[in-house]
Each structure stands twice: as C-alpha cells, then as structure tokens.
Amino acid sequence: MxxxxxxxxxxxxxxxxxxxxxxxxxxxxxxxxxxxxxxxxxxxxxxxxxxxxxxxxxxxxxxxxxxxxxxxxxxxxxxxxxxxxxxxxxxxxxxxxxxxxxxxxxxxxxxxxxxxxxxxxxxxxxxxxxxxxxxxxxxxxxxxxxxxxxxxxxxxxxxxxxxxxxxxxxxxxxxxxxxNELTSQRKEENLLYMGLFLTAALFSLFLFLGGWRYFPAIFFSAFTFFHFFINFWYYLLRSNALKVSLYYWLNPVFTSAGTISFLLLNIFLLWHLEIPRRKVFSGILCVSSLLHVVSPFLFRWEFWHSDLIVAFVMLALIFQQFRRKKTGSATALLGYSFFLFDWLAYLLLPLLPVLAFLDEPFISLLAYSIFLVGLMGSVTLKMREQFRTLDALRFRSQRLEAELLKKYIQPHFIMNTLQSIKSFLGRDSAKAEKLIETLAGEFRLINRISGEMEIPLEEELRLCRLHLELMGYRRDANYQLLTDGDCLGFSIPPMVLHTLIENGLTHAFKPKENGNFRFHCQRKGHKTVYRLENDGSNLAEMLKGSSAHIEEGMGMKYVRARLAEAYAGKWRLDYGLARGIWFVQIEKEDG
Amino acid sequence: MRILIVEDEPPIADYIERCTRSLLKEKIRRIDVAYTLEDARRHLRKQAVDLCLLDLNLSGSDGYDLLKQVLALPSQSIIISAYAEKAITAFEYGVIDFVPKPFTLKRLQKAFDRYLGKGPGSSQMKFLAYRLGSENRLLAVETVAFFKATRVFVEAYLQDGRKILLEKHLNQLERILPEGFLRIHRSYIVNISHVGSYRHCGASRYRLQLKDGTFLPISRYRYPALHHLLKK
The missing domain is CATH 2.60.120.260 (Galactose-binding domain-like)
Incomplete structure (x- = not known):
C-alpha cells in the first residue's frame, strides 16, 4: 500500500x-x-x-x-x-x-x-x-x-x-x-482537498450536533475528518519538512487512517441507506479493514485488494437501494461512482481517449467534488424526509390531541357524566354536587395543559387524581393514585398518564371494583423511568393463561404520538403483566 | 316481563332499574342487572329475557356482538346510550328504540310503549340476527321474500331459495320490520317488492303469487290493506 x-x-x-x-x-x-x-x-x-x-x-x-x-x-x-x-x-x-x-x-x-x-x-x-x-x-x-x-x-x-x-x-x-513546479502543484492540491474535506466534515458534524442527532452523519463526518488529516499528512510530506524517523513512525498511522476512513464511509452508507443486513456487512467490513491494517505487520503480505472488492460490493448494494427507490440513494450512487472513478482513473483514463485532454488533478478534483456533493445531497434528502415525517407526526399528534379532547369534551363523556349526576339527584344530592365540581375541575385543567409540549409531572398527577375521583363516583368505586419516588422537577407530555389511567379504568377494573394505581418515577443513569401499575382484576384475568395480547386503541396511539413528538426517538414504551400486576413503563433518555 | 339491564356504571344501572319499575310496575316479572358483557352473556345463556336494556359501550367493549346475541333470541332490545351516533346502526339491527343519555322518564316510557306495541314501530331495520350453531349471524332483511310462522318460531324464506330459522315470533317481527313488509296472514309476512300478483279465488279466499311462482294465502281481513298498498 x-x-x-x-x-x-x-x-x-x-x-x-x-x-x-x-x-x-x-x-x-x-x-x-x-x-x-x-x-x-x-x-x-x-x-x-x-x-x-x-x-x-x-x-x-x-x-x-x-x-x-x-x-x-x-x-x-x-x-x-x-x-x-x-x-x-x-x-x-x-x-x-x-x-x-x-x-x-x-x-x-x-x-x-x-x-x-x-x-x-x-x-x-x-x-x-x-x-x-x-x-x-x-x-x-x-x-x-x-x-x-x-x-x-x-x-x-x-x-x-x-x-x-x-x-x-x-x-x-x-x-x-x-x-519545483510539479511538487508544489501536488502540495496545492493537498491544501485544496483539506479545505474540501474540512467543510464536508464540519457540515455533517453540525448536522449531527444541530439537535437532529442523525447518527449516520457522524460516520460521514469522521470519514471526511480522516481525509482532511490524510491530506494534511501529504501536505507536510510534500513540504519536505519531515524527518525520516518521524515519517516511519507516522506513516503506518496515516496509511491505516486511509483504511479506517474507507470503513467509516461504507458504514455510513450502510446505515444511511438502510441497506438490508447492515449489521452483518458492518461486521465483515470491520474484519476486512482490520486485516488490511495488520496484515503487513503480521503476515508480511498486504491485503489492499480487499478495498477494491469492498468498493464494488458497496456499489452493488447502493445500486440495489437505488432500484428500491430508497431516499437519497440516487445521489449516493452518483457520488460513490465518482469516488470509484477517481480511484480507478489511472486505469480507466488510458481506455477513454476522449478524456485525454483533461488534466489528471482536474479529474480527481472534479470526481471528489461530485462524490462529496452527492453524499451530502443524499444526507440532506434523508433529513428532508425525516423533517416531513416529523411534520406528519406533529400533525398526527395534533389530530390525536384534538380527538382526545373531543373524547373528553364530546357528548359521550359529558352525557354519561350528566346521566350519573341525574342518577344521584334526589337520592344523594351531595354526591351529585361533588361530581359536578370534579368534572369542572378536570375540564379546566385539561383546557390549560393540552396544548403544551411538556408539563410538570405534579400537574399531570393532579389531573389524574381528579379523573380518578370523577370515575369513582360514576363507577361506584374508590380509586387511589399512589406515588413512589421524588417526582419533583420531572416533566411529561400532557395527558399521557391521564390517558394511561383512563385506559386502566376502562379495561382493568370491573364496575364497583375498588383499585389502586401506583406511579413510580426514577432516574437510571441518563434515563428517566416512569412506571404506572394497577391492580385491576379484569385485565389480569383476561390475559391469564392465554397468549392474548392487548390491541392498541386510540389512547395508546395518542401516548405514542405524544412521546414521539416530545422525545424524538429517545423514548421507549413497554407494558404487560408482571406478577399479576398490569404495568406501563415509559423510559426517556436525556438530551 | 323479564328484563335485563346491561350497564357498566352502577349508579346509572340503578337509576334505569328504578325508572323501569316505576313505569312498568306489575308487568315486571323480574329485573336483572349485568355490569359487563360477559355477565350479560352468562345471564342470557341461563335465563330467558323478554327485553334487554343495553348500553352499547361497556368498559371499552363494543356491545354490538351482545346485541346480535340478544336479537337472535326471542328477546327485544332497547338501547340506552350516550353514543347517539350509533342509533342508526342500532335500528338497522332491529332494536325497538334508541334512548339517548341523559334520558327522561317520559322518553323511557315512549320506548316501553313501542315495545308493548302502543307506539309507532321503527322502520329503519336492515338486518335480522339469527343463530347458526353457536354463532350469531346477520341476515339482510331485503333479501327475504317472506316470513312464515312455524309452530314455535319463524322461518325466513330468502329470494335465493334458502330458508333460515329465526327465534322470533311473527308479532315481534311485525313491529320491527321496515316499510315494504306486510302481514298478509296470521302466519305470513311478505316482502311487497317480491309480489308478482294476487287475486280473489272465490268463496272469500285470496291468494298471492310471488315472482318466483310461490303461492301464499291472504287473510280476508288483510286483503284490503294489501290491495291498497299495491295499488298505490
């Protein structure tokens, strides 16, 4: 090499x-x-x-x-x-x-x-x-x-x-x-490439750090940073300033940097274009790159041919994604083709006499520019797609929010509550009055918080307690919400716990069955974990000894949409039966 | 009357029971309350029920399945629900009435009157529930050529020649069938759109011929109504 x-x-x-x-x-x-x-x-x-x-x-x-x-x-x-x-x-x-x-x-x-x-x-x-x-x-x-x-x-x-x-x-x-002319020309090329790769590296790094956290971008950024340093190395070399001893110390590092940067580029493309079996391919590439780096030292033979094979396999995989019309695959294919063209230009140019008039450094610069623009364009297209998805998600969340509000404010809920009030009138007027007060309190709170992205946890818990009180009157039962852990300072998207509690009341408890909800919040490293449990007998009985699963209804869809909107990919929702207790657990990562 | 109230909110169930007792008084033989669909199904398997007062949305479960079960039995059903938008579907299933929540005593009285045949019947029914083995199925009313009373229940003769047994009485059916069905005999209700011709056969005997050639008898005192309807 x-x-x-x-x-x-x-x-x-x-x-x-x-x-x-x-x-x-x-x-x-x-x-x-x-x-x-x-x-x-x-x-x-x-x-x-x-x-x-x-x-x-x-x-x-x-x-x-x-x-x-x-x-x-x-x-x-x-x-x-x-x-x-x-x-x-x-x-x-x-x-x-x-x-x-x-x-x-x-x-x-x-x-x-x-x-x-x-x-x-x-x-x-x-x-x-x-x-x-x-x-x-x-x-x-x-x-x-x-x-x-x-x-x-x-x-x-x-x-x-x-x-x-x-x-x-x-x-x-x-x-x-x-x-002099020839050597200085190569030096200037290195300077130009340093600028080109540094720009691309910073662009993709800012894309990653700019709040979006599109993780393949960090691989592309690392790849371009490596190329920046490799060009810097050649710039130093061509400045005739390097001592023999330093060169022989550092040359293997920069030779390996070439291999590692190629690995980073391919891993970026595997994940960016969501190529099937990308984990397997990533593993193979890592092994191949490792062999490439260590083979001259360990086996006294070089493994450089593997790079060429990998490049063609990658080109085929990108082409496959292009045929599947994967977002960004067309520009990635264009970019990667030019990357390969530059690589093989020395072999290909003699076969293409039409291009004979072109200067080799010019072809190289053109190829690298198209390569970088192609890949950055591909990332941009992917980001645009993700922005659209986010917009759609926001829209869905808003729609669900509206639906949920409608659910609580629309006739069903009010009519049933009014019917309950009517049932109490004459027999237990104090209860009827209490029910009216609770209903008004719950509506006031819902109207205030429902438009927020996140609200303090204490406020959400207050809403849940109001709802439990109201439903207790309606279902002739007594419901309690118990909290563990210090919930001060935590926040949550509005009506998430409220919806989970409503789901629990609807599915887990039989009418007249008293019950408890237990809410637990905890910090685990860089995660916050919320866990809501209920001891309702209905759900546990429904699932006992069967493989039945709960089909997610509108409430759960609302919860997922709210979490996706607020925590963009850094959350997790689990639910199920543990030791006869029904639980729903939400994990959110910091940042 | 054996009445079953299916309602998941105990105070409301209690209120419906009180109202029913005050309206139907001595007509009531017994009233039972089921808070869940499962309780209701269990009750229907054990006990004969004449009238079911049913909420359509119980603990998140859809009550239509239970409704089909009730209507496949020789029972009638009145829906009491806050889901007013489901009224049309309920009527299509052949319920006697749909009482929206919150209801008044007067409105409930009207529903009981319909059940007792004192008020105007519903004309929106599109389906009839029937049992086939352990399964409850729906039959599109418009596909029926005529209904014939058997010794116990009713047979529906379909236009395609099939015959289906319904666990209903002809009197019950007459109250809930939509316009376009006419009782022509104590044992027959006919789909008017399927009538080919009718004539007087002498000696106070009348006969109707369907489009498929089937002959049905017409009662003497029901003939004028048929004649009037078909002339119109």
Missing amino acids: KFLILFLSVLPLLGATDYTTGRNINLSGKKILLMDQWQIRMGDQLEWAVNPGEDSSWKPVIFKWPPPEGDQTSAQGNFWLQTTITLQGKKDETYPLMLFFIQLPSAFEIFWDGIPFARNGRVGKDRREETPGKIRGFILLPIHKTTSGPHRLSIRVSNFHIHKKNHDFELLCGYSSVL
Missing part, C-alpha cells in the same frame, strides 16, 4: 512531463531522469568517492517494486551506491539541475565526480553516531560541474534508523523549474 501511495504520488509527476529512465539526460529538453540503475557496495570507505576500486567489488542493483530477493538497499548498516549520468546537449543556464529524492535511507552524503556536495542528516557507523535526515528533498547539483559528458554520482549511505524491508526510494534528476 505504501508503495502504491508513493507510486500514485510520483506518477502524475512523471505523467505530466516527459521522463526517461536509464543513465542519459538530454539537457536541451525538459525531461526528468528517473535514476533506477545503480551499483552497490557494502561497507564504508570515504576513498570510494574518488577511487571506487575494481568493478567486481560493485554489484548492480535496479530500484524497482517489489524489491528483489536479497535486496541490500534496505539493509541495516553502511553501503555505497554509485551510477553514471551522461549529460547531453546544450544546457539551459536559467535554471540549475537538481536531484529530487524520496525515501532514501536514514542518512546519506552525495558525491559528484568524487566531490562531496550535499548531505541529508549525518552518516554514522552505528545508530548512535547516525543522525537521520529528511524523507524528501531537493539537492542542487554543482552548477559549474554539470557539463556535458559522463559524471559519476556516488551516495554514501548509513541506514541504522530505518532498516525495514520493502522501503523503497526514488531519485529524480531534472531542471529545478520542472521539479
């Missing part, structure tokens, strides 16, 4: 300008010479700069990937490299000739025709004596010595701080104008 990244970062450099390999450079052109043919000699004798000795003591070595078996350029210790460059044609005097190195061993000194003219770090005989140099850099060739004809380039190397297998290096030779 490391080589791939290096290759991809150097390739445009080579692709944009003519370059040659071998040992000759034509000074009349603007070609860059990629020096890959060298001779190596183990050991360290300063006189080898002037007098390299017999040819037989130098062995030929070609820098290529993968390094051949027994490669000595990455070995720990001291060695010398030498090659011959032949400068041909007329030299351009405006710009000096330069060497550009990437990932040469820890420290080195360079000799041009036996004369030392540059060094990177300090060459030493052991790790203590050696001072590592920079990972990348330019070296000016001595102007007065770069005349036409063959020249011997020798490099004295000490390699104690990095002696890892498979490290690879490049040494390029060309005019400073060409080399």
